[in-house]
Amino acid sequence: MKSELRDIALDVFNICLDNNIVLEIEWIPRDKNIQADELSKIFDFDDWGVSDIIFKYFDRLWGPFNCDLFAGSRNKKVSRFFSKFFTPGTSGVDAFAYDWSAFNNWIVPPIYLITRVINYMLICKAKGALVIPKWKSAVYWPMIVNRLTYEYKDYIKDFREYRNPKSFL
Secondary structure: OOHHHHHHHHHHHHHHHHOOOOOOOOOOOHHHOHHHHHHOOOOOOOOOOOOHHHHHHHHHHHOOOOEEEOOOOOOOOOOOEEEOOOOOOOOEEOHHHOOHHHOEEEEOOOHHHHHHHHHHHHHHOOEEEEOOOOOOOOOOHHHHEOOOOOOEOOOOOOHHHOOOHHHHO
16 A cells, blocks of 8 residues: 555565575564564664764764764674664673773763763773754753853864864765
8 A cells, every 4th residue: 555665565575586595574463472572662862863974064074983882783883882772783782881092982982971981082092973952951961061161172173163064074
């Protein structure tokens, strides 16, 4: 009934045909598949990211980045990444369990972890690009901006001196 789903089904069929794969499909009623059904409804509200064009801009500016903290297999920007849960290809679960000082990190953390990330970066002398929202009322804001002078703290680079990412690429 939906052309997008039909196209996907045809692609799967053709891949199987081309690669001599036999695909046996079995429908399982929802009431007999409760665990998988519940897992499919989980939505991670802290899962946000940065577009590839923005990543490429900063990778050229301060990279190459060789570790993506707080990523998943679908949104990772480099091959070495640490994830919240196990996912194929992850270098480890829970980025805070590892030393970040050996890498040039791409860091796009969940909002609720930003304060902890800043503290951990200072403790382990990590380097990299920390991408966070400009949210002046956030708990983490005084950690990066001096409230008296409104200047960024010494360990924070000011992005305003750099040109528009679209003109860079």
